[in-house]
Amino acid sequence: MALTALHEAQRETHLGTPRGHRPRAKGDGSTGRRPILTLADRVLATVLRYRHGLPQVAIATLFSVCPEPINRRLRDIRELLATAGHALDPADRQLVTLNDLFHLAREAGITITPEIKTASY
Numbered sequence: 001m002a003l004t005a006l007h008e009a010q011r012e013t014h015l016g017t018p019r020g021h022r023p024r025a026k027g028d029g030s031t032g033r034r035p036i037l038t039l040a041d042r043v044l045a046t047v048l049r050y051r052h053g054l055p056q057v058a059i060a061t062l063f064s065v066c067p068e069p070i071n072r073r074l075r076d077i078r079e080l081l082a083t084a085g086h087a088l089d090p091a092d093r094q095l096v097t098l099n100d101l102f103h104l105a106r107e108a109g110i111t112i113t114p115e116i117k118t119a120s121y
Contacts, residue, residue, distance in 0.1 A: 006080050007039050036065050037073060045070065046077040046088070053094035054101060062098060 037045065041063060048054040048062075056074070060067035081088065095101050105112060 002084050003043065003080060004039065006083055010076060010080055036069070037063060042073050042077045043081075046074050046081065048095070048101070049074050050078060050088040051091050052101075052104075053090065053096070054098075055096070058095075058098050058101075062101075 045059045045063065048059055049056065056070045057067050059074075060070050078088070093104070095104065102112060
């Protein structure tokens with residue numbers, strides 16, 4: 001819960017930065033489109049990058065997003081974790097590719113089921 005509160009405070013400080021003003025809130029309290037990566041996704045991406053050394057391009061592929069916004073999100077969450085008192089020490093084994101991540105998951109007993117895409121007519 002502490003990360004959620006810190007994330008909201010961090011988000012509030014950055015809302016007006018790009019255009020110099022805060023976006024108008026809609027009637028439901030939201031301020032626009034949903035973020036592509038949720039807070040949980042961003043924390044996971046940050047751990048994969050700074051603890052396991054997975055390259056940003058591989059992280060972007062894993063989350064099906066463009067690599068460009070990943071760097072800023074990683075930096076924001078790393079600052080957030082540092083504010084909350086969580087350090088991300090590098091793991092003994094660094095990951096270079098997504099295959100390395102899948103092998104690490106398999107060694108940890110995590111089974112990954114491939115998604116089956118059916119043909120649509």
